Amino acid sequence: MKIEINKIYNENSKKGLKKLPSNSIDCCVTSPPYWGLRDYGVDDQIGLENTPDEFVKNIVEVFNEVYRVLKEDGTLWLIIGDSYAGSGKGAVTHPDTNNKWKQGTNIGISHSSGKKKLIHHFNSNCYKPKDLIGIPWMVAFALRNSGWYLRQDIIWSKPNPMPESVKDRCTKSHEYIFLLSKSQKYYYDNDSIKTPIKDATVRRVIQDIENQKGSTRVPGKINGNMKAVFPKRKPRPSDNKKGNQGTGGIPIGLNGSSFKNHNNFLNENGELIHGSKANKKSVWEITTKGYKEAHFATYPEKLIVDCIKAGCKENGIVLDPFMGAGTTALVAKKLNRNYLGFELNPEYVDISEKRLRKELGLFS
Structure with missing residues (x-):
């Protein structure tokens, strides 16, 4: 047959x-x-x-x-x-x-x-x-x-x-x-099959680390709000490390790449690009x-x-x-x-x- x-x-x-x-x-x-x-x-x-x-x-x-x-x-x-x-x-x-x-x-x-x-x-x-x-x-x-x-x-x-x-x-x-x-x-x-990233998530992760906002710590803690934590990797010479001092590396992006110059999510005017996507x-x-x-x-x-x-x-x-x-x-x-x-x-x-x-x- x-x-x-x-x-x-x-x-x-x-x-x-x-x-x-x-x-x-x-x-x-x-x-x-x-x-x-x-x-x-x-x-x-x-x-x-x-x-x-x-x-x-x-x-x-x-x-x-x-x-x-x-x-x-x-x-x-x-x-x-x-x-x-x-x-x-x-x-x-x-x-x-x-x-x-x-x-x-x-x-x-x-x-x-x-x-x-x-x-x-x-x-x-x-x-x-x-x-x-x-x-x-x-x-x-x-x-x-x-x-x-x-x-x-x-x-x-x-x-x-x-x-x-x-x-x-x-x-x-x-x-x-x-x-x-x-x-x-x-x-x-x-x-x-990638899924849209919420704008609020993007705004949070593209902040400078020193200015990044997070959840309030337990009462009595004096070292500021808890920051979002990202996987680290060894910085490359080509990386823009501004805003990442003290992190030991560059945050890894939601699409698997680094937030190099934040270009993944911001246009040339520094405005948020809508419709960014992450792995399912x-x-x-x-x-x-x-x-x-x-x-x-x-x-x-x-x-x-x-x-x-x-x-x-x-x-x-x-x-x-x-x-x-x-x-x-x-x-x-x-x-x-x-x-x-x-x-x-x-x-x-x-x-x-x-x-x-x-x-x-x-x-x-």
């Missing part, structure tokens, strides 16, 4: 990936099924394994194929959540599973995400009731061991998390996005937003916009081996990229295709 781009294939991701040529994909943005969260009603699905280790093993096998099909400068942006070991009391099973989940002891798992909670009994020699299992990091370390470069953990902070009735820990309101790369050097468009930070606060046609959890479009902007050139190909409701495909096309995806459940493929036609029209 010839694989075409801008198409979602109703196929097991590992089998489908084997049909792709090596070094043919620019970027992969995806979120695999979370372990034990729900039964998607199809055979060969990932997420119903009896142990976390089995789940991680299956995930690694899929992403070994993703590694192969990525170009040498390709990246993987992996969204994945965690789960807790519970007592298993009152556990439920999907009516189509024939109790195949009830194979273990009284240990179960529970999640705070998703519309339908499914508690999975599993054999456990190392997880105690109420333990946080650590699935995201288990996967991240396993992928690193298999050859991927583990470049960064990004926190998806959710202002509107699912409510929890727990009384002995905080309500969980974040998930992880792991940035992994195939090579030590890879495509990453840093400028495309590693905590992304994005509201959850599902897709009403899908009866399962989907990540919001906004969450992966910067993943695709930074990780894939225009007209490149974004891969999603777990396409679900088609969010990756939709955002890729909106950003002038191509997509290619696999989805095991034919119902979800239909949902994705209808969504693309509705939102993109002829461009789908």
